[in-house]
Amino acid sequence: MSQTPLVPVFAALGDETRWSILAALGGGDASASTLAGRLPVTRQAIAKHLAVLQDVGLVEPVRVGREVRYRVLGARLTATARDLDRVGAEWEQRLAEIKRIAEGL
Amino acid sequence: MSQTPLVPVFAALGDETRWSILAALGGGDASASTLAGRLPVTRQAIAKHLAVLQDVGLVEPVRVGREVRYRVLGARLTATARDLDRVGAEWEQRLAEIKRIAEGL
């Protein structure tokens, strides 16, 4: 599942401002304008970041009246974590085998 | 352990070329020059990528004769996966509580 390639997800998570946005969304859903009041960046900059986060499925827009609030999708984070763990486990196993061979077992 | 902040790790993992380097290292440790023979990029470009990967602890240099081979550290991958999973779990829990409250339970 999650046919979305993970490299873009990592790219999205590789920016401090984006994390501060995610952190700010931790206190409940919020709009770009609201977030602009809490962070030291422009509303438009935040809007761009939210677009990036939405593109990789880390965040979801919710229309409330005339504003668009965003909600963090923890599921994508845990899913990405699972994928990453799989990759890491493969390499650890591979290294273990190499070590075994090197020790002549 | 591993007090290394994870944002730079994600930034490092947010590049396709870097993943292809990691993939190429899957067949055993290799030097920048060797990798340059397998990938469509210059040796110097690969060297920079390896520096980035090394800075965040995803890769480790090993001197062999006159060359410097690199080895993937799967441990850092799994560690990062664990951190990411923790964050994701927090958000999922928070969302669950909000949903409960919204449903008036």
Place this chain on the structure above:
DNA sequence: AATTAATGCAACTGTGGGGTTGCAGTAATC
């Protein structure tokens, strides 16, 4: 309908980073 307050779009700037070429340094091999 007029006002108010939100979003959306566009153009522009600046910097960081991926990529290159070229050459100097350094360590094995003969």
Place this chain on the structure above:
DNA sequence: GATTACTGCAACCCCACAGTTGCATTAATT
């Protein structure tokens, strides 16, 4: 010691992207 083959460093190009300002749009509120 000369040669060979690898690494290291520096300068440079180019583009994507974070960030800005400014204005048009759209949707509630009164």
